[in-house]
Amino acid sequence: MKFGGTSMAGTERIRRVANIVRAQAAKGDEVAVVVSAMAGETDRLVGFCREANALYDPAEYDVVVASGEQVTSGLLALTLQAMGCNARSWLGWQVPIRTDDAHAKARIEEIDAPALIAAMQSGQIAVIPGFQGVTPDGRVTTLGRGGSDTSAVAVAAAVKADRCDIYTDVDGVYTTDPRIVAKARKLKNVTYEEMLELASVGSKVLQTRSVSLAMKEKVRVQVLSSFVDQNAPDADSLPGTMIVSDEELAKITEAKISQEGLDMERQLITGIAADKNEAKITLTRVADRPGAVAAIFGPLAAASINVDMIIQNIAKDKGETDVTFTVPKADLLRAQTLLEERKEAIGYFRMIADDKVAKISVVGVGMRSHAGVAATMFKALADRGINVQAISTSEIKISVLIDADETELAVRVLHSAYELDAAA
Amino acid sequence: MKFGGTSMAGTERIRRVANIVRAQAAKGDEVAVVVSAMAGETDRLVGFCREANALYDPAEYDVVVASGEQVTSGLLALTLQAMGCNARSWLGWQVPIRTDDAHAKARIEEIDAPALIAAMQSGQIAVIPGFQGVTPDGRVTTLGRGGSDTSAVAVAAAVKADRCDIYTDVDGVYTTDPRIVAKARKLKNVTYEEMLELASVGSKVLQTRSVSLAMKEKVRVQVLSSFVDQNAPDADSLPGTMIVSDEELAKITEAKISQEGLDMERQLITGIAADKNEAKITLTRVADRPGAVAAIFGPLAAASINVDMIIQNIAKDKGETDVTFTVPKADLLRAQTLLEERKEAIGYFRMIADDKVAKISVVGVGMRSHAGVAATMFKALADRGINVQAISTSEIKISVLIDADETELAVRVLHSAYELDAAA
Numbered sequence: 001m002k003f004g005g006t007s008m009a010g011t012e013r014i015r016r017v018a019n020i021v022r023a024q025a026a027k028g029d030e031v032a033v034v035v036s037a038m039a040g041e042t043d044r045l046v047g048f049c050r051e052a053n054a055l056y057d058p059a060e061y062d063v064v065v066a067s068g069e070q071v072t073s074g075l076l077a078l079t080l081q082a083m084g085c086n087a088r089s090w091l092g093w094q095v096p097i098r099t100d101d102a103h104a105k106a107r108i109e110e111i112d113a114p115a116l117i118a119a120m121q122s123g124q125i126a127v128i129p130g131f132q133g134v135t136p137d138g139r140v141t142t143l144g145r146g147g148s149d150t151s152a153v154a155v156a157a158a159v160k161a162d163r164c165d166i167y168t169d170v171d172g173v174y175t176t177d178p179r180i181v182a183k184a185r186k187l188k189n190v191t192y193e194e195m196l197e198l199a200s201v202g203s204k205v206l207q208t209r210s211v212s213l214a215m216k217e218k219v220r221v222q223v224l225s226s227f228v229d230q231n232a233p234d235a236d237s238l239p240g241t242m243i244v245s246d247e248e249l250a251k252i253t254e255a256k257i258s259q260e261g262l263d264m265e266r267q268l269i270t271g272i273a274a275d276k277n278e279a280k281i282t283l284t285r286v287a288d289r290p291g292a293v294a295a296i297f298g299p300l301a302a303a304s305i306n307v308d309m310i311i312q313n314i315a316k317d318k319g320e321t322d323v324t325f326t327v328p329k330a331d332l333l334r335a336q337t338l339l340e341e342r343k344e345a346i347g348y349f350r351m352i353a354d355d356k357v358a359k360i361s362v363v364g365v366g367m368r369s370h371a372g373v374a375a376t377m378f379k380a381l382a383d384r385g386i387n388v389q390a391i392s393t394s395e396i397k398i399s400v401l402i403d404a405d406e407t408e409l410a411v412r413v414l415h416s417a418y419e420l421d422a423a424a
Numbered sequence: 425m426k427f428g429g430t431s432m433a434g435t436e437r438i439r440r441v442a443n444i445v446r447a448q449a450a451k452g453d454e455v456a457v458v459v460s461a462m463a464g465e466t467d468r469l470v471g472f473c474r475e476a477n478a479l480y481d482p483a484e485y486d487v488v489v490a491s492g493e494q495v496t497s498g499l500l501a502l503t504l505q506a507m508g509c510n511a512r513s514w515l516g517w518q519v520p521i522r523t524d525d526a527h528a529k530a531r532i533e534e535i536d537a538p539a540l541i542a543a544m545q546s547g548q549i550a551v552i553p554g555f556q557g558v559t560p561d562g563r564v565t566t567l568g569r570g571g572s573d574t575s576a577v578a579v580a581a582a583v584k585a586d587r588c589d590i591y592t593d594v595d596g597v598y599t600t601d602p603r604i605v606a607k608a609r610k611l612k613n614v615t616y617e618e619m620l621e622l623a624s625v626g627s628k629v630l631q632t633r634s635v636s637l638a639m640k641e642k643v644r645v646q647v648l649s650s651f652v653d654q655n656a657p658d659a660d661s662l663p664g665t666m667i668v669s670d671e672e673l674a675k676i677t678e679a680k681i682s683q684e685g686l687d688m689e690r691q692l693i694t695g696i697a698a699d700k701n702e703a704k705i706t707l708t709r710v711a712d713r714p715g716a717v718a719a720i721f722g723p724l725a726a727a728s729i730n731v732d733m734i735i736q737n738i739a740k741d742k743g744e745t746d747v748t749f750t751v752p753k754a755d756l757l758r759a760q761t762l763l764e765e766r767k768e769a770i771g772y773f774r775m776i777a778d779d780k781v782a783k784i785s786v787v788g789v790g791m792r793s794h795a796g797v798a799a800t801m802f803k804a805l806a807d808r809g810i811n812v813q814a815i816s817t818s819e820i821k822i823s824v825l826i827d828a829d830e831t832e833l834a835v836r837v838l839h840s841a842y843e844l845d846a847a848a
Contacts, residue, residue: 011475045495051435052499053506060505063498063513067491071469074487075476081484082477089487093517094562138518 001031001165002130002152005039007226008072011079017226018079020167025085025125032116032126032159034152035076037068042145058103062132062142066092069129069148077127087125090116092132092140097151099133099141106133106141108150108213111158120159128155149210157217163242164214164221166206171225172240173198173205175420176272180411183421187241187270189252194270195243197363197397211243220244246365268366268373269418274407275359278308278326280389281335285349288319295346296323299338305331309359309392309401323348324390326401329355357389358407361399362414374398380417386410425455425589426554426576429463431650432496435503441650442503444591449509449549456540456550456583458576459500461492466569482527486556486566490516493553493572501551511549514540516556516564521575523557523565530557530565532574532637535582544583552579573634581641588638588645590630595649596664597622597629599844600696604835607845611665611694613676618694619667621787621821635667644668670789692790692797693842698831699783702732703756704813705749707763709773712743719770720747723762729755733783733814733825747772748814750825753779781813782831785823786838798822804841810834 001024003017017035025031045065049056073089080087095113099106120126130148133141143150149166156164171186173195178184190198192215199208205223214221224240244252286292293312300307305327313322327335332355339351367373377398381388386409390401402410415421425448427441441459449455461469469489473480497513504511519537523530544550554572557565567574573590580588595610597619602608614622616639623632629647638645648664668676710716717736724731729751737746751759756779763775791797801822805812810833814825826834839845 011472014476048435048495048499049502052438053502055506056502057505060498060501060513063501063515064495067494070491070494071472071488074484075472077484077487078473078477078480081481082479089484091487091564140515 001167002034002148003036003167003226004148004169005036005042006169007167008035008037008076009039011075014072014075014079017167018076018083018085020226021076021080021125022083022085024165030120030123030159032120032128032155032161033076034128034130034148034155035069035072036130036148037072041068041071058105059139062103062106062140066129066132066140066142069131073127073129077125080125080127085125086123087127088119089127089129091129093134093138095128095155097128097133097154099135099143101135101137101139101141103135103139103141105144106135108133108143108154111154113158117159143209146207147209149207150213153210153214153217153219153221156219156221157213161219164219165240166210166221166223167226168205168223169225169227170205170223172223173243174271176411176415177274180274180408181415181421184415185420185422188239189242189244189249190270191246191249191365192243193246193396194363194365197361197394198271198273206243214243215245218245220248249365267364267419268370269362269364269420270366271363272411272414272418272420273361273363274411275361276357276404276407277329278357278359278401279329279332279353279355280324280326280357280401281332281339282322282324282352282354283339283346283348283350284322284352285320286323287347288321292346293323295342296339297325299342300327300335303334303338305335305338309390309399311390320349326357326359326390356404357401358404358410359399359401360407360410360414361397362418363397365396367396367398376417377414380413381410384409384413386413425591426458426572427460427591427650428572428593429460429466430593431591432459432461432500433463435499438496438499438503441591442500442507442509444650445500445504445549446507446509454544454547454583456544456552456579456585457500458552458554458572458579459493459496460554460572461489461496465492465495482529483563486527486530486564490553490556490564490566493555497551497553501549504549504551509549510547511551512543513551513553514543515553517558517562519552519579521552521557521578523559523567525559525561525563525565527559527563527565529568530559532557532567532578535578537582541583567633570631571633573631574637577634577638577641577643577645580643580645581637585643588643590634590645590647591650592629592647593649593651594629594647596647597667597695599694600835600839601698604698604832605839605845608839609844609846612663613666613668613673614694615670615673615789616667617670617820618787618789621785621818622695622697630667638667639669642669644672673789691788691842691844692794693786693788693844694790695787696835696838696842696844697785697787698835699785700781700828700831701753702750702781702783702825703753703777703779704781704825705751705756705759705763706776706778707747707770707772707774708776709744710747711771712745716770717747719766720763721749723766724751724759727758727762729759729762733816733823735814744773750781750783750814780828781825782828782834783823783825784831784834784838785821786842787821789820791820791822800841801838804837805834808833808837810837 049061077087077089098110130151131142173187174184176184195211221243308326310325386406388400392399473485501511501513522534523532554575555566597611598608600608619635645667732750734749810830812824816823
């Protein structure tokens with residue numbers, strides 16, 4: 001079970017968390033809980049580090065900021081004890097959660113925790129601070145902001161958990177953002193790959209790293225809300241969204257078909273996401289010769305600027321072409337400066353930048369085996385006069401770039417077009 | 425070097441501390457620094473623990489409260505680095521500072537720290553959180569409130585330090601409280617035993633445990649102020665009070681006599697302390713028979729109530745006697761209840777309690793070899809009409825119990841009587 005900073009903000013909220021944990025343990029389950037720092041605490045500690053040293057040493061930064069989760073793990077253990085539960089905290093170095101030595105953005109390498117497992121088997125609830133680990137030479141590390149989700153999945157893999165329940169301030173993964181589409185449906189199941197595509201295009205329910213790790217380690221992850229009624233039954237009867245493998249999803253679907261005797265074939269499209277964090281750059285009249293494209297994208301790659309969608313218009317005449325691509329909004333200025341400096345070398349006529357764009361994606365494992373998904377998308381958008389500026393596809397995702405003002409309209413149109421709307 | 429919570433309260437103050445540390449290291453000294461949590465932080469964390477669980481598990485309490493020193497040790501390392509110093513933090517479990525498993529009041533058992541010593545020898549400043557350690561089975565402990573002084577002395581012993589400098593909000597140990605006697609003099613030297621007696625009777629410059637440990641491990645401890653001018657020279661040229669062994673004190677005195685050719689024999693009395701934390705209980709007309717005294721003090725001892733001064737008046741008639749003794753003020757109510765319950769068994773007429781008393785002590789190793797110290801005390805007090813209610817003595821201390829209203833008067837009278845006043 002994993003609880004975030006909002007759930008851990010203060011002793012009163014920690015008591016709510018303890019109630020949920022106790023209910024799960026009372027069923028006879030062996031439970032480990034991974035916790036974040038109190039909301040706001042990590043920012044406070046980071047502020048201290050910046051005041052102490054603007055160019056701070058990440059190893060000492062880790063010592064300071066890891067203390068936030070140390071506090072909440074001790075407090076949750078105390079609160080569980082006050083309710084009569086057997087509980088103890090296990091700090092990163094005590095488990096141990098072994099990481100590399102890339103301080104402030106460490107990666108978990110190994111969790112070999114026989115003592116933790118023995119304690120859990122004896123009926124003791126283990127409370128583990130998220131976000132922290134220890135290097136081979138025994139120094140404190142942190143996994144980078146939001147790393148507690150990754151801690152939870154890694155611990156779940158280490159103890160061979162049946163399930164990793166991530167409690168958040170939403171109650172699951174939806175077909176799209178419910179603030180945009182009121183009829184968005186909560187998904188019972190979603191595959192790791194779908195979740196990764198949804199996360200990478202702006203549906204930030206879970207940290208992307210944690211989903212990759214869950215896929216690699218085959219950990220079943222459930223997303224559910226920590227703001228449930230205190231008297232509500234436990235997680236098993238209040239399901240959120242379960243993130244599973246393709247194989248498990250296939251089994252679940254099959255079981256439903258045979259049990260319910262219905263044609264329950266899963267919908268083609270799982271969800272629709274919008275991402276407003278990209279910006280578009282067009283270079284006009286680029287020479288249509290070998291090496292021109294390399295001259296554009298080589299320097300951007302060298303500067304670690306991630307180029308996403310690329311389209312090259314058909315050369316109109318005289319061997320010239322327009323090249324359009326997207327970069328993260330945060331990198332737009334840097335990219336413009338780089339390309340301005342190389343105007344001669346690349347040989348383009350004009351650079352046009354536009355940060356009023358949105359990337360709309362439809363995601364679903366079902367599209368692997370079905371044609372016509374893209375056609376439905378383009379027709380639905382065209383019917384409402386929405387202009388598609390760029391397209392990119394992966395095996396289970398189709399993304400289009402549109403005018404940012406049309407974001408909500410596009411999401412609603414596609415949600416209906418793929419019949420995702422919940423019954424009224 | 426050790427700095428307390430007031431010195432570590434916020435990044436601006438930590439910068440002042442770092443300046444002092446840097447000056448010491450710049451002399452070529454190998455330096456380890458022990459730090460407290462920011463003033464107020466430990467109270468905040470203890471408050472969380474109480475809210476979480478009124479009867480908190482001390483093992484989890486330790487996990488929570490030890491985080492305060494973790495934060496300041498990381499921040500001081502960062503601040504030193506910002507000044508161009510080579511520095512790193514060493515948490516209790518990293519050093520390791522091995523303690524027993526008496527959580528929340530652990531005792532240091534061993535510090536075997538080859539890696540720490542090697543780092544210091546390589547010129548790296550070691551920053552160590554005070555107050556914390558680790559049990560044999562790898563759990564976090566704390567040493568009890570004020571334990572950072574003890575951490576500092578223990579680390580000094582482990583690294584075989586030439587000196588342990590304890591920076592406080594006073595600039596040394598005085599002949600008495602300068603708020604009472606304006607002419608109180610700062611002592612250049614004081615012995616461990618004198619310091620212990622002064623600490624136990626209310627002159628709380630250092631935690632008693634840290635002085636005992638320094639005496640056992642023969643660590644030279646210097647008390648000095650952290651609120652010195654930023655541009656002031658280092659600790660060696662700004663001496664506070666050095667706490668040394670009897671032998672070293674004898675050598676220092678001898679050297680002075682031979683150097684300065686004067687009769688520099690050390691004063692008989694080193695200091696005068698007042699303690700208002702005791703209360704007096706008198707039981708009247710106790711049967712003067714074997715076992716009567718045991719019936720009084722047995723139950724108090726069993727309840728861990730520490731009885732200090734005891735006087736038994738001469739039996740007046742019919743084999744009855746009055747018994748007077750002192751207990752800590754905090755235990756007075758408990759003591760009264762216990763004795764009330766046992767009135768029959770003890771066989772006394774009336775119980776009279778008085779918490780308006782003060783214990784005044786004169787302390788000095790010189791009194792071992794000199795008679796007349798007590799006579800001077802009693803005469804000086806009698807001359808000013810101060811009534812002595814009880815007396816207790818040790819090898820280097822004489823204490824009297826008086827009316828609390830006469831505390832300041834008595835201290836001033838005795839300070840003059842033993843010729844401790846500084847030259848005007």
